[in-house]
Every structure is written in structure tokens, then in C-alpha cells.
Amino acid sequence: MVVDQPPARHLLRARDLADRRYADALSVADMARAAHLSPAHFSREFRRVFGESPHRYLLTRRLERAAALLRTTDWSVADVCMAVGLTSLGSFTTSFGRMFGKTPTAYRASVPPAAAWAMVPACVLRANGRPRHRTFREDA
Amino acid sequence: MLRIANAQVWVHDQDEALAFYTDKVGMEVRADVTLPELGFRWLTVGPVGQPDVSIVLMAVPGPPVMDEETAEQVRNLTAKGFASTVFLTTDDCQAAYEEMVARGVEFTDAPEKRPYGIDAGFRDVSGNSLRLTQLIDFPPS
Numbered sequence: 001m002v003v004d005q006p007p008a009r010h011l012l013r014a015r016d017l018a019d020r021r022y023a024d025a026l027s028v029a030d031m032a033r034a035a036h037l038s039p040a041h042f043s044r045e046f047r048r049v050f051g052e053s054p055h056r057y058l059l060t061r062r063l064e065r066a067a068a069l070l071r072t073t074d075w076s077v078a079d080v081c082m083a084v085g086l087t088s089l090g091s092f093t094t095s096f097g098r099m100f101g102k103t104p105t106a107y108r109a110s111v112p113p114a115a116a117w118a119m120v121p122a123c124v125l126r127a128n129g130r131p132r133h134r135t136f137r138e139d140a
Numbered sequence: 141m142l143r144i145a146n147a148q149v150w151v152h153d154q155d156e157a158l159a160f161y162t163d164k165v166g167m168e169v170r171a172d173v174t175l176p177e178l179g180f181r182w183l184t185v186g187p188v189g190q191p192d193v194s195i196v197l198m199a200v201p202g203p204p205v206m207d208e209e210t211a212e213q214v215r216n217l218t219a220k221g222f223a224s225t226v227f228l229t230t231d232d233c234q235a236a237y238e239e240m241v242a243r244g245v246e247f248t249d250a251p252e253k254r255p256y257g258i259d260a261g262f263r264d265v266s267g268n269s270l271r272l273t274q275l276i277d278f279p280p281s
Binding site: 005006007008009011012015016019020049050114115118119121122123 | 152215216218219220221225227248249252254255256259261263265266267269271273
């Protein structure tokens with residue numbers, strides 16, 4: 001059964017891919033493939049529909065996941081960085097600091113214990129925990 | 141006493157949604173009533189074994205119920221994944237996950253341990269989010 005779906009449904013598939021595979025070496029080109037669009041067209045359409053570039057979405061998803069790992073594990077900052085698919089510890093610390101307003105270590109020290117929000121569904125935390133993007137530097 | 145009877149999700153195409161919720165998710169049809177004079181189809185599905193709660197698979201109406209611009213917005217919001225989430229529970233998340241994958245459901249989240257249980261997630265054809273959670277039995281506090 002083939003039904004015409006709004007084009008946004010294909011873009012959502014690409015966004016879901018970022019949510020699911022952020023830990024891998026996932027690129028915007030991979031997201032474009034999931035939406036069956038060329039990379040240039042995909043980035044334009046994604047920005048039009050979701051209000052931000054796919055690159056920024058992927059980066060803030062990785063930072064949100066990193067923040068969750070800082071809250072809920074005792075892993076080193078370097079391990080957290082690698083675990084969310086980022087490879088440069090320096091860039092990670094800079095981006096994290098800009099978007100969360102403190103270093104990863106200071107962020108970890110500032111949050112209430114995990115038990116305080118343990119019962120909130122993980123999908124709700126993930127949807128609401130993505131940081132607001134602070135500059136356009138990572139958007140190149 | 142209040143009880144939940146039905147809750148509604150918007151669907152892009154009712155036949156397609158019906159096939160997804162029954163053939164792939166494994167729910168049963170509760171009501172499928174078409175009122176031709178109104179161009180309206182009341183279509184509900186629900187989990188086998190829980191007869192008193194159903195999901196309404198609601199087509200996005202056109203004018204005069206909804207003007208074209210609003211209908212287009214609702215269709216787009218649904219396709220963008222911002223319309224609805226249905227939270228399902230199960231006794232065995234891993235088994236339910238494997239059954240649904242075998243029937244062709246594409247999961248956005250494979251089962252993972254959470255403080256409240258084991259949690260997985262998928263989307264229906266229209267873009268609505270569904271969670272599949274095996275809750276931990278906490279002693280009453």
C-alpha cells in the first residue's frame with residue numbers, strides 16, 4: 001500500500017536516525033540518505049521543517065546525551081565525549097560549555113542526584129533535555 | 141469515578157493506520173463505522189485483553205470541521221512527530237519488541253533498562269510516537 005505522506009515524515013525518519021545512532025560516526029549525509037534526499041536539498045528541507053540545520057540537531061542531541069551520561073554515570077569526561085559519537089575532547093568541552101553554561105565537570109557537580117528524576121520516562125527527558133544552541137559556529 | 145475509554149491520535153490514512161496497528165502492532169479492531177452522509181469513519185483499535193480502552197485512529201478532517209490550512213498544519217505536525225505519544229506497557233518488553241520487529245515495525249529505540257523498567261519506542265506510519273515499557277513492580281509506598 002503506497003500512500004502519499006507529507007514530506008516531513010521522511011525528514012522525521014532522518015531525525016529519528018540521529019536520535020538512535022548519535023553514538024556512531026553518523027553524518028548529515030547519512031541522515032539525508034534516510035530521508036531519500038540529496039544532502040543539500042535535505043539540509044534545506046530539514047531546516048525549513050524543524051527550524052534548525054541537521055548538523056545542529058545532531059550536535060545538540062549528542063550534547064544532550066552527554067549531559068545525561070554526566071548526570072547518571074561516573075564515566076570520565078573523555079569517555080562521555082566518545083560515547084556520544086564525538087571524537088575531539090577539546091571541541092566537546094567548548095561546545096558543551098557554550099550550550100550548558102558550564103564545563104562538563106561543573107555540570108555534573110551541579111545537578112541533583114539521579115534518583116530525583118529517575119521515574120520520568122526517558123523519552124520525555126531526552127525530548128526536553130536538548131540544549132538551546134548558543135552560536136552558529138558549529139553550523140558550518 | 142472517572143475512567144479512560146478512548147484517546148485519539150491523528151492518522152494520515154485510516155486504512156494504512158489500521159493495517160499498522162493490527163497486522164504489525166498486534167491490536168484488535170474495536171469499532172469501524174462509516175457514516176457516508178458525513179464522510180466520517182469512526183475507527184478504533186485496542187490491545188487484546190484490555191477491552192475497555194481504545195485508540196481512535198482519526199483522519200484529519202477537511203472543511204467545514206477544519207479549514208484546509210489548519211488540516212495541513214495538523215498533517216504536518218503529525219508527520220514531524222509532534223502530535224501524540226501513546227505509552228504502552230507490557231509484561232515482557234524484549235519479547236514484544238522481537239515479535240513486532242518480526243512483523244515489520246521499525247523501532248526508534250531498542251529495549252533499554254531505565255530506572256522505572258525496560259523501555260523501547262517506535263512510530264506509527266503517520267509519525268505518532270509509541271512507547272513500549274515493561275514497568276518495574278514497585279511496592280506500594
